[in-house]
Amino acid sequence: MKELQDILRREGGYVDHPADRGGATNFGITAATLGDWRGLGRPATPEEVRDLTQREALAILKARYLTGPGFDRIRHRGLRALLVDCAVHHGPARAARWLQEACGVAADGVVGPKTLAAANAARQGDRIRKAVLGMRLRFIGELISRDPSQAVFARGWLARVGEFL
Helix, strand or coil, X not given: CHHHHHHHHHXXXXXXXXXXXXXXXXXXXXXXXXXXXXXXXXXXXXXXXXXXXXXHHHHHHHHHXXXXXXXXXXXXXXXXXXXXXXXXXXXXXHHHHHHHHHHCCCCCCXXXXXXXXXXXXXXXXXXXXXXXXXXXXXXHHXXXXXXXXXXXXXXXXXXXXXXXX
């Protein structure tokens, strides 16, 4: 799916930045996610993260950030792509809550029939996408305000958000 290929492009390869609270990542997959995916009972080591293949990364991205949260059932391509990117970057439950808030349904972080019906309502995709973008920008601003060490990532985060404008 194009959404997943775009994640790979945005995330790039292996990174282990000292200020990144997610630790070592590869293709957008953190050590914690990889350890959980593989059933290790611990976060993956930086070496295990570095050696992650693109094929396994795509399987994780699809299962954890597209089909698992139910974003694959969003018909509006731009909204679906944004939600998958938000899920990878901020967590699937947070992305689902932003979608729900934008749709005006109960925000429990689980994409169910009411959320899908509201998200797939005729001609609402662009409005919902813009609302989710606004929530994401506010979240990034609040994150940097709470923890100024994260400002080192601001340029990249804003460039990433800019792709959805």
